[in-house]
Amino acid sequence: MRYWIALSLCLPLFGLELSLQSGKEEGEKFSILHLRHTTPFVCQATNNEFGETRRVDCRFSTAPKQSLSPIDNGLLSVSASSTPKGYTITILPKSKMMLVPEMFDLSKESQTYQSDVKKARHWNVVGYTKTLPLMNLSTPSALSINFPVKVQKNVPPYVGGLDLKGNPIKIRRVQDVTDYMEMKKAYAANDYHKVIDRAKNTLQEYPNTVFKNELILYQIRSYHQLGEYEKLLELSKKFLREYSADTSVAEVLAYTANAYSKIGQILDADYFFDRLFDEQIDSPFAAQGMIFKAEQSESSGDLKKAMMFHGLSKGWRFMPRGSLTRKENNVQKKLKLKV
Secondary structure, eight states: OOOOOOEEEEEEETTEEEEEEEEEETTEEEEEEEEEEEEEEEEEEEEOTTSOEEEEEEEESSOOSSOOOOEEOSSEEEEEEEETTEEEEEEEESSEEEEEEOOOOTTTOSEEOOOOOSEEEEEEEEEESSSOOSOOOOOOOTTOOOOOEEOOTTOTTOOOOBOTTSOBOOOOOSHHHHHHHHHHHHHHTTOHHHHHHHHHHHHHHOTTOTTHHHHHHHHHHHHHHHTOHHHHHHHHHHHHHHOTTOTTHHHHHHHHHHHHHHTTOHHHHHHHHHHHHHHOTTSHHHHHHHHHHHHHHHHTTOHHHHHHHHHHHHTOOOOOGGGSOHHHHHHHHHHHHHO
């Protein structure tokens, strides 16, 4: 059974980062020295007659402002020196060592291939005692063809982020966040057609977005501002059915009742007015609903009710009970308690 643990030492120097990790695999200690720089640099291995790496020199054109103190962790010895031609970091093994260039970021690159590079932004030096850890090496055949290997995103060896239980986290694209924010800016600028277009496009591209209820709500608001009541009703029914516990239900009920009233479907309008006054009486949109109800009563010629609902929306005196229906008396009673 293989297992390993690691301890890290990180030293940033003039754009160069040294990270030394130590661990165990199957009881054998190993160390990995990572050398990273913002620009490609040369690391050269010197081998003995048996093909074993006995020295690695990494060269840089400029020297750091602060010198690197020697490092020795029992497997690798790291030292640095300045020369007229630049700066050199030298790594020596206590037992065995291997130099490996890291050319590909498997979380970003779409393909990899075998390449003997002279320069790289990232080099690894692995120090070990008997067996090379964490990897298996095979010598390529002289007759083989070096085809690129396509690596799909989010598959081994790249895992990505993990949750507290060690399970991979599926990170969705964040473009829907950008679209959502742009939609809200458009609404603040009273550009209601842009709001509707952006919301529709975002829902089409990201049908499972967490902003789905908000995208539908902003379309309802925009259709209300534009007076496009038929389109408003198509969305408000969907919103009230799927998001019945949403904090914006009172607002949608008010706009729905008003929309039915505007297109002349008074019975349907009254149904949603009743729901608004019965279920959401404490919401500011209940008062807005009173204004919509007053406009409906005025359009039908009932000026007394129009005055009553307009007065209720403002907290004025209430109409005599004899001039109201039972439902309207109940509304007045609830509002009286609230006021």
